[in-house]
Structures are given as structure tokens and as C-alpha cells.
Amino acid sequence: MGAALSSVIQSRANKSILQADPRNFFLHSIYEPYRDLRHLHTRELELHLEWYHIQDRANTPPAAAPPYSEAELSALKLWRQQVDRRIRKRISSYNVSTCIPEGTSKTTSASRPLGRSEHQVFQIPELLDLILQLSGPPAQVRALQISDAWRSSAICVITSRRNQEAFRSISTSPAIEYGQVIDQAAYLLPRLCERQIEQFALHINRMISWRNKSYFPRYIYFPARIAQLGDLPNSVASTLNEFDVSQANYEYHDSTVSVSRDTELYWLDLTQLQVNPYFDLLFSEKGRFLHRLGRWEISLRPNATPGHLVLGASPSERLLVQAIGSTHITNPPCRCLGIYCYDASGLSAWGTHALLKRIRNNDGIRVNELLDALDDCAPKLLGKWAESAEGLRNRVTEKGHWIDNVWRMPGTPRFRIHLDSYDMSDDILHIENANTATMDGIGHPAAPTSLGYQFHITRTAYMSAEPPRATTEGEWLPEELFEPMKTETGRSNVDWEV
Incomplete structure (x- = not known):
């Protein structure tokens, strides 16, 4: 009798809690319609309701679609059709073609335009060499690409010791790796002016404020080119130190309560290194090279043929690769680079990517080594x-809504290249074996040790930080398809500020 009475009291208490906010019933119906809430303990019920509201504000896709008005249903059907066409077109542009041999043209036009004219000075090799030398790498590579007559001069300038001194095979700088203490006597680190420091401090405060407003805490990474400078003001360094601890992966850094930039600074990402400009130009002129969040992102070629997903087979590209292949990829040279890619497993929901390959060279990685690994x-x-x-197309076109925050994967097949340590493990941990850890009370999958989280307190953020939703969604959709209309279902609209 006592148990029955207790059950009745519990049911009435839960009913009162559910009725306190009319949206409780609605959110339960879309996020956990199969769960009976009536007999949960009061605290359990409160936790479930809190979770529903967090999921809603974070624009998490619901388990069951809510009822739509006729106008919204019509807009949603049109939106799904438009998104479906765009994603299909994007996927088809990366279907490897075997029809057209690489390096051949679809037309029979002459390789050099008729009636071409150029100033006489460009026909004098010595003067052309001097002009290209003074013009810099972009002009040299462009000259190599556009003119058969200029190729000899372009290659001569590109391979000259004076032009490639920082990236020659024999380098005066010792090779570095991730997590290594910076020898400030051996390497001249950049300095910031007061204006740059002020802007960086404002940026830190904006990003921390943005993270604090997010419904699910997201990793934020401040590139080491600035964050690992020894002459930052005490207030800025202190803020960074505290923030590093707050984002630490507790599985590896649970005993770390404070860090300091006063004694030791570290090599932590690729912003601290100068990329070989000719390697950069192999991809950047085609919009396939991104520098962001301390890493490089290199896209595959669209409409490529087998064997040429990374680079084409044009004579100019072959000559450029041959000319720079033995030079270092960075200055100072780096001993280890990790090549990663997006993985649609449960880990990727937190921005974690899978390791594809790690390349090592004690003397510093060369251009041809990285290109071979990418191939x-x-x-x-x-x-x-x-x-x-x-999978994204199916989810969006079958039951997706423009509110849903599902746009995490890159809009092109893209390598993510990170500065790594020679001693990092190459073992791949499968998702079913992944442990769990917590960050600010929110559970999330722990990353495999192959990602090197244990090597530095900022490594988790370095590997997991992602651009905001508008950036990744913008790789797939034009802005007019971001949010065609405000929803009338009762779900929260997109909050673009978090």
C-alpha cells in the first residue's frame, strides 16, 4: 500500500514538473517519444528535461519529426530537393573518371594562342631570369605554367640556391617536432607589436565568451605562432594558461592544475613554421590549400582520373615537383607530420579525425615524401x-530540417595535416574500444592515443577544434539555404552566435 501511494505521489510530482513548461511535452515527443517519464524519480526527470532543452537549443536533429504547418512542410520539401541536388552534384564531381586520359585536352586547340606578343625584354634569358627572381614564387610558378618559352628560366630561378636557401636539402636549422621545447637561442621567434597583442587579447576574450554561450562546450584552439610567444603580457598569458587547463583531456592531464609560459615554450603547430612557398602554390592557386587552426587542409582534385587525385600530370606540374621535391616542406624542417581525414564514426561528432598515415624523417620531411604519402x-x-x-545526403533529404546541426564534414575530400611527434603511436583505436572522458561535465568519446593527446595539454584542442557551423555549412550550401524561414514547429531556431 505504501509503495502504491508513493508511486501515485511520484506520478503527480512528475506531472507537475512536466506541466511547468508546455515545451517539455513537445521536446519529449521529438527527442525520446519511446521513454515513459511518469515513473522516473524527480531528479531523473529533471535531468531528462534539461537534456531535451539543451539538445533543442543546440539544434540537434530529433528522433521523431514534429508536426509541420502546411507552409513549412512545403518549404521543407523544396529545401530538401535543392540540398539533394547540390550534394549529388558535389559527390559526382569527385567520382574518379577513367574516360579522358590525364594530360590530354578535350579540344584540339593549339597549346599557344595565335598572334601572341610579348615585350622584347622577356625574350632575353638573362633579363627574364632577373625579373622572375625579383618577382617571387607566385610569378615564377605562373611563368612556368603559362609559357613553354619561359619554363627554362622559371625552373632555373626556382632551383637556384639563392632563391631556395631556406628550404635546401642541407639546412642550417635542426629539425623540430611536436611538443619539443623551443631553443630560443637557435630559433628567432617573431615578435608582436602592441596593436597585434591588443587584437589577440580581444580575440581570446571573444572566443572564450562564445564558448561559454555554447550549449555543448566546444574546443577552441589559439594558433601557437602567437600563443607560444614568450613576451605576451602577463594578463594574456594567464588567461591562456587557465583556458588550457579548462580544456585539458582529463584522461591524460587530470593532475595538471596550472601551466606557465614563463619557463618553456613549445613547437605545437604549423603556424610556427614557414611552409615551402612552392609546395603551397601547387595547391593554393587552385583554392585547394587552407591554413587554419594550426593545420593545413589540402583538397583532392575534382573531376580527376585514377592516380592523379592529388596532382595532375601537366608538364608544368611535373617540372615544378621535380624541381622542389628534395627541398624541405617547412622551415625550420619538421621531423614528423600526421595526415588525417574526416571520419563519420561517433568520434567525429566532436571534430575528431582519423589518422591515415604519419611520415617521419629525422633530417626533416621533404616535399616528395609528403606528396608520395598524400598519393x-x-x-x-x-x-x-x-x-x-x-550518408549526409540521405539524412538531410529523408528527414532533415534546415535547423539541424549536421554540417560537420568538409565539403570536399580533404587531408588534414598536423605537426606531430616522432614518437606518436601509429596504432588505430577502433570506436568500440574508445574510452570516455568528460569536459565541463559533458560526456564525450576520448580520442585514441594515436592522436597524441598525451603529448601536450593543448593537443586535444589542436586535433578537435573546428570552424563554426556557418563556415562548414557554407562549403555545401549557399547562404540563402541556411535558414529559408523561421520554423513554426516549436523547435528553437538556429542560433548563429553559438
Whole structure:
């Protein structure tokens, strides 16, 4: 009798809690319609309701679609059709073609335009060499690409010791790796002016404020080119130190209560290194090279043929690769680089990518080593991306809504290249074996040790930080499809500020 009475009291208490906010019933119906809330303990019920509201504000896709008005249902159907066409077109542009041999043209036009004219000075090799030398790498590579007559001069200038001194095979700078203490006597680190420091301090405060407003705490990473400078003001350094601890992966840094930039600074990402400009130009002129969040992102070629997913087979590209292949990829040279890609497993929901390959060279990694590794990994990258993109298309076009925050994967098959340590493990941990950790009370999958989280307190953020939703969604959709209309279902609209 006592148990029955207790159950009745519990049921009435829960009913009162549910009725306190009319949206409780609605959110339960879309996020956990199969769960009976009536007999939960009061605290359990409160936690479930809190979770529903967090999921809603974070624009998490619901388990069951809410009822739509006729106008919204019509707009949603049109939106899904438009998104479906765009994603299909994007996927098809990366279907490897076998029809047209690489390096051949679809037309029979002459390789050099008729009636071409150029100033006489460009026909004098010595003067052309001098002009190209003074013009810098972009002009040299462009000259190599556009003119057969200029190729000899362009290659001569590109391979000259004076022009490539910082990236020659024999480097005066010792090779570095991730997590290594910076020898400030051996390396001249950049300095910031007062204006740059002020802007950086404002940026830190904006990003921390943005993170604090987010419904799910997200990793934020401040590139080491600035964050690892020894002459930052005490207030800025202190803020960074405290923030590093707050984002620490507790599985590896649970005993770390404070860090300091006063004694030791570290090599932590690729912003601290100068990329070989000719390697950069192999991709950046085609919009396939991104520098962000301390890493490089290199996209595969669209409409490529087998064996040429990374680079084409044009004579100019072959000559450029041959000219720079033995030079270092960075200055100072780096001993280890990790090549990663987007993985649609449960880990990727937190921005974690999967390791494809790690390349090592004690004397510093060369251009041809990285290019060979990218070629080797390209088919796997393309397969993973195409599978994930098809999964995204199915989710969006079958029951998706423009509110849903599902736009996490890149809009192109893209390598993510990080500065790594020579001693990092190459073992791949499968998702079913992943442990769990917590960050600010929110559970999330722990990353595999192959990502090197234990090597520095900021490593988790370095590997997991992602651009905001508008950036990643913008790789797939034009802005007019971000939010065609405000929803009338009762779900929260997109909050673009978090």
C-alpha cells in the first residue's frame, strides 16, 4: 500500500514538473517519444528535461519529426530537393573518371594562342631570369605554367640556391617536432607589436565568451605562432594558461592544475613554421590549400582520373615537383607530420579525425615524401569522404530540417595535416574500444592515443577544434539555404552566435 501511494505521489510530482513548461511535452515527443517519464524519480526527470532543452537549443536533429504547418512542410520539401541536388552534384564531381586520359585536352586547340606578343625584354634569358627572381614564387610558378618559352628560366630561378636557401636539402636549422621545447637561442621567434597583442587579447576574450554561450562546450584552439610567444603580457598569458587547463583531456592531464609560459615554450603547430612557398602554390592557386587552426587542409582534385587525385600530370606540374621535391616542406624542417581525414564514426561528432598515415624523417620531411604519402592515402580519403557525403545526403533529404546541426564534414575530400611527434603511436583505436572522458561535465568519446593527446595539454584542442557551423555549412550550401524561414514547429531556431 505504501509503495502504491508513493508511486501515485511520484506520478503527480512528475506531472507537475512536466506541466511547468508546455515545451517539455513537445521536446519529449521529438527527442525520446519511446521513454515513459511518469515513473522516473524527480531528479531523473529533471535531468531528462534539461537534456531535451539543451539538445533543442543546440539544434540537434530529433528522433521523431514534429508536426509541420502546411507552409513549412512545403518549404521543407523544396529545401530538401535543392540540398539533394547540390550534394549529388558535389559527390559526382569527385567520382574518379577513367574516360579522358590525364594530360590530354578535350579540344584540339593549339597549346599557344595565335598572334601572341610579348615585350622584347622577356625574350632575353638573362633579363627574364632577373625579373622572375625579383618577382617571387607566385610569378615564377605562373611563368612556368603559362609559357613553354619561359619554363627554362622559371625552373632555373626556382632551383637556384639563392632563391631556395631556406628550404635546401642541407639546412642550417635542426629539425623540430611536436611538443619539443623551443631553443630560443637557435630559433628567432617573431615578435608582436602592441596593436597585434591588443587584437589577440580581444580575440581570446571573444572566443572564450562564445564558448561559454555554447550549449555543448566546444574546443577552441589559439594558433601557437602567437600563443607560444614568450613576451605576451602577463594578463594574456594567464588567461591562456587557465583556458588550457579548462580544456585539458582529463584522461591524460587530470593532475595538471596550472601551466606557465614563463619557463618553456613549445613547437605545437604549423603556424610556427614557414611552409615551402612552392609546395603551397601547387595547391593554393587552385583554392585547394587552407591554413587554419594550426593545420593545413589540402583538397583532392575534382573531376580527376585514377592516380592523379592529388596532382595532375601537366608538364608544368611535373617540372615544378621535380624541381622542389628534395627541398624541405617547412622551415625550420619538421621531423614528423600526421595526415588525417574526416571520419563519420561517433568520434567525429566532436571534430575528431582519423589518422591515415604519419611520415617521419629525422633530417626533416621533404616535399616528395609528403606528396608520395598524400598519393598513397588519396583513394582511402576519397572513399571515406564519398561514403560520409552520401550518408549526409540521405539524412538531410529523408528527414532533415534546415535547423539541424549536421554540417560537420568538409565539403570536399580533404587531408588534414598536423605537426606531430616522432614518437606518436601509429596504432588505430577502433570506436568500440574508445574510452570516455568528460569536459565541463559533458560526456564525450576520448580520442585514441594515436592522436597524441598525451603529448601536450593543448593537443586535444589542436586535433578537435573546428570552424563554426556557418563556415562548414557554407562549403555545401549557399547562404540563402541556411535558414529559408523561421520554423513554426516549436523547435528553437538556429542560433548563429553559438
